[in-house]
Amino acid sequence: MVEVVLIDFSDVHYDYIEKWLHSAVNIISTCNLTESSYVFMTYSQDNTDIVNNDIQKYLHQLSNQVEMPKANLEVLVQASFAAILYTVKQKIDKQSLSNIQVIVSTGRKAAFEVYVQQLFTATYKFTFETLVIGSEGEIKLQLPGTCVLMSQQRDDIWKDIWMFMAQLKGVMGEIVILKSLLIPDTQERQNDKAQKIMTRTPTIDLSCSQPSAQILTLHSSLMVALWQDARVNIMATMVSILD
Missing domain, CATH: 3.40.50 (Rossmann fold)
Structure with a gap:
């Protein structure tokens, strides 16, 4: 029903x-x-x-x-x-x-x-x-058909999701800065900055009994910051963490 x-x-x-x-x-x-x-x-x-x-x-x-x-x-x-x-x-x-x-x-x-x-x-x-x-x-x-989104449309959707997540308040615990091996240090601009991942445990209170999607487990501040800097690295990081 x-x-x-x-x-x-x-x-x-x-x-x-x-x-x-x-x-x-x-x-x-x-x-x-x-x-x-x-x-x-x-x-x-x-x-x-x-x-x-x-x-x-x-x-x-x-x-x-x-x-x-x-x-x-x-x-x-x-x-x-x-x-x-x-x-x-x-x-x-x-x-x-x-x-x-x-x-x-x-x-x-x-x-x-x-x-x-x-x-x-x-x-x-x-x-x-x-x-x-x-x-x-x-x-x-x-009847529902197949519609392919343009890359810009997908980017706009990702940005909407991540910008909204940045506005949510985390709960319980202080923010801890950890060194991450998940993002390779291949560029000079990544030194001491891009290798730092902002985490919180737990990160976001969804106030629900059913688990949210994988993206919600990352801290919102990290998502927004990395979106502006290295989207490919974000995806690799998310997959590695959730695996």
């Missing part, structure tokens, strides 16, 4: 948001929902706070005008999509929910899957329904 429904409006033009919601509601009506299912309406664009607040109010208004589960309905509008999914994860973890139905545009599905791979484990079961805006402005269901 579907325990969580996530409707994403992130790349939907303002003029089509209402139609998009009606199409999403039609999909929801065919789902085998639990009695206490959660519904999240999400929107993520790098807008000003004023614009995002207006979008959030508009989505709330529209949700009140349609027949859809409202007992556990929440509208999440933020510039960081990683922050949105983190909020979703915290809320569903408290209820031990893991079956998630995502309603998303065809073009955004690939990006969504990258976020899921990094922020969730295999414990969570995601299924996707994809919508597309037709040539005459109609919203229609489309």
Whole structure:
């Protein structure tokens, strides 16, 4: 059964948001929902706070005008999509929910899957329904296809995740600077600086019973710093540590 429904409006033009919601509601009506299912309406664009607040109010208004589960309905509008999914994860973890139905545009599905791979484990079961805006402005269901992300798009997703993680507060214990043999000293600029790894035990409090993805085990400050300096080394370090 579907325990969580996530409707994403992130790349939907303002003029089509209402139609998009009606199409999403039609999909929801065919789902085998639990009695206490959660519904999240999400929107993520790098807008000003004023614009995002207006979008959030508009989505709330529209949700009140349609027949859809409202007992556990929440509208999440933020510039960081990683922050949105983190909020979703915290809320569903408290209820031990893991079956998630995502309603998303065809073009955004690939990006969504990258976020899921990094922020969730295999414990969570995601299924996707994809919508597309037709040539005459109609919203229609489309069979999921294969969409390949550009390298810049992937980099933007990684940066969004890591920058958000940098804002999270670690808990318990002081920061310890350790010498790392995982990052080879092949360049002069790495001496005494790039070989230092910031660690904390534990690093991040996810407030959940289910384990987070591998990326969450690294200290956020390290991820952001190395992102700016040596992304390839980061990946090698992560794999070595987690192995």
